[in-house]
Amino acid sequence: MSSPSDAEVIGRSLGEPEAFGLIYDRHAATLLRFLGRRAGARVAEGLVGELFRIAFERRKAFDPSRGSALPWLYGIGSNLLMKHRRGEARRLRASARMAADEAADRRAGATALDARLLFPRVAGAIEALPDDERAALLLFAWEELSYQSVAEALDLPIGTVRSRLNRARARLRELLEPKGKRRERSQ
Amino acid sequence: MKPVDLARKLRREAACDPAALDRGKEMLMAAIRQEVEPRRRPTIIPQLPYENVGAAVSFLVRAFGFQEVPASRLEGADGVLHHALVEFGDGVIGIGTQGAHGAISPQSGGIESQYVSVAVADVVAHYQRALAAGARIAREPRGADAHAYEAFDPEGHRWRFVHRRLREVREPEERRSR
Numbered sequence: 176m177s178s179p180s181d182a183e184v185i186g187r188s189l190g191e192p193e194a195f196g197l198i199y200d201r202h203a204a205t206l207l208r209f210l211g212r213r214a215g216a217r218v219a220e221g222l223v224g225e226l227f228r229i230a231f232e233r234r235k236a237f238d239p240s241r242g243s244a245l246p247w248l249y250g251i252g253s254n255l256l257m258k259h260r261r262g263e264a265r266r267l268r269a270s271a272r273m274a275a276d277e278a279a280d281r282r283a284g285a286t287a288l289d290a291r292l293l294f295p296r297v298a299g300a301i302e303a304l305p306d307d308e309r310a311a312l313l314l315f316a317w318e319e320l321s322y323q324s325v326a327e328a329l330d331l332p333i334g335t336v337r338s339r340l341n342r343a344r345a346r347l348r349e350l351l352e353p354k355g356k357r358r359e360r361s362q
Numbered sequence: 363m364k365p366v367d368l369a370r371k372l373r374r375e376a377a378c379d380p381a382a383l384d385r386g387k388e389m390l391m392a393a394i395r396q397e398v399e400p401r402r403r404p405t406i407i408p409q410l411p412y413e414n415v416g417a418a419v420s421f422l423v424r425a426f427g428f429q430e431v432p433a434s435r436l437e438g439a440d441g442v443l444h445h446a447l448v449e450f451g452d453g454v455i456g457i458g459t460q461g462a463h464g465a466i467s468p469q470s471g472g473i474e475s476q477y478v479s480v481a482v483a484d485v486v487a488h489y490q491r492a493l494a495a496g497a498r499i500a501r502e503p504r505g506a507d508a509h510a511y512e513a514f515d516p517e518g519h520r521w522r523f524v525h526r527r528l529r530e531v532r533e534p535e536e537r538r539s540r
Contacts, residue, residue, distance in 0.1 A: 192394045199390050204378050207386070211376025220382040224389030231393055270372040278371075297368045316369040347365035 181244035185237050195231050202248055203227065209318055210252055214259045215266050222259075226252050241327060249318060250328035253310040264302045271298035293351070300350040308343040311336055404454055407447070408478065411460035412517050413467050416443040418457050421516055423448070425495030426480070426523075427488065428455075450480055468518035477512070477520040485509055485525050492523075 179187070181198060188195040203223055210219035210226070229251050230244075237247055256263060271294040278290030301309060307329070314320045314328055322340075326333040412418040422428040431447035431454065438444055445458040455478065460467045468474045482488045489503050489511045500520055503511035509525040 192397050193391075195394060196387070196391060199387055203383050203386055207383060208376045208378050211378070212374055216377055216379065216382070219376065220379070220385065223382065224386035227386065227390040228393040231390060231397075266374075267372065270374050273374065274371045293368070294372065297365075298372060301369060301372070312366070312369060316366050317373040344365045347369065351365065351368070 180242050182237070182239040182242055185234050185244060186239055188231075188234055192231070195234060198230070198244055198248075199227050202245055205245065206248055206252055209249065210256065212317060213256050213266070213313065214262045218259050218262050222252070222255050226255055229255075246320060246324040246327035249314060249320065249324075250330060253314065253328060256310075257306050260306075267298040267302050268295065271295045296350060297347070300347045303350075304343055304346060308339050308346070311339045312343040315340060404452070407454050407456050409456035409458055409463065409465070410478070410519055411458060411462075411465040411467050412519075413460055413469055414517070415445065415457055415459055418515065418517060419443065419446050419448060421495070421497075422457070425492045425497045425513075425515070426450070426521065427482075427491065453480070469516075474518060474520050477522055479522040479524055481526040482523050483526050485511060485523060488523050489513075 181201065184194055184197050188198075206226060207219055207223045210222045213219075214222065226248065230248055233251075237244065241247065274297075275291045275294040278294070301312070304312065311325055311329060314325045315322075320328065322333055322336055325331075325340075326336045329336065331339075410418075419428075419430060423430060428448040428450050431449050434445075434447035435443060436445040444462070445456060447454050447456055449455075460470060485503055485508050486506065489499075489508075492513050493499065497513040497515065499511065499513050501510075501512035501522075503509075510522060512520060512522045514520055
């Protein structure tokens with residue numbers, strides 16, 4: 176017997192609210208990790224219950240043609256995270272230090288020094304992205320969602336997702352390129 | 363290296379604490395129960411009459427720990443609260459303007475014609491909260507492990523608070539011993 180799809184479970188939960196608990200059982204661990212990566216474990220714990228409470232209240236609005244509820248849940252989580260930008264920035268900087276250390280361990284001399292400078296800049300550039308671009312970029316790069324899933328999560332047309340990701344890429348590239356080249360481009 | 367690959371390198375594995383998951387589930391199930399609950403309203407809802415419904419509701423919430431039932435408020439065009447439901451555990455009571463259905467507040471009538479008994483988890487803690495909120499005590503709790511006390515609300519309705527576990531068993535004993 177195949178298990179019912181998320182869409183079927185959510186449909187059932189309209190008349191039988193307790194059924195929504197199954198959506199939690201299926202996806203809460205993934206979402207808790209997602210929130211933890213972005214805002215830290217302590218904030219994530221508070222947010223995961225809130226995320227599913229909001230999802231439960233809005234379940235009528237879930238588009239049953241989507242099958243999996245995961246992108247939709249990521250979208251609610253992304254919105255919740257906007258209120259926690261400061262914690263997210265702190266976490267990004269800590270990640271940058273760790274990434275730099277890892278890179279430095281593997282390389283030597285000048286390359287290691289480059290990594291020490293590079294990753295804080297990457298973190299700074301991600302942090303400086305507008306909320307909507309950062310949300311799209313991190314769903315794509317960290318959560319490995321497809322363009323289609325990012326579009327579902329953020330409730331945007333796929334073309335808008337593509338242009339947001341392109342803008343985010345361009346901004347990162349600009350911040351990471353050698354100074355001379357950047358000056359040339361801006362003239 | 364491409365920007366997205368660089369961003370990827372900042373991805374950290376986050377812990378998934380099972381206790382945190384349980385607490386999140388508890389929060390969700392509480393929200394679900396709230397939605398289911400209205401359909402399971404008790405068959406009987408006692409109604410208490412007051413001169414000032416708004417003041418009564420806020421006192422019952424503040425002093426006795428009742429919760430106002432969401433969306434139960436009935437206000438007049440002038441914004442005055444005419445009726446609301448308050449709940450405690452699985453019990454619900456209506457708080458309404460006196461005279462609307464014949465009944466009057468003890469404050470106007472000068473007499474109490476009934477009292478309400480409420481089962482609580484911790485009688486002494488409940489008593490201290492009521493006292494701090496300015497409730498007039500009708501019958502003090504006896505001792506540190508008291509199993510009941512009684513208090514008046516601002517309009518003179520009498521409320522009896524009884525220990526949850528002892529309610530059925532101990533009340534008859536208590537009467538016999540008096």
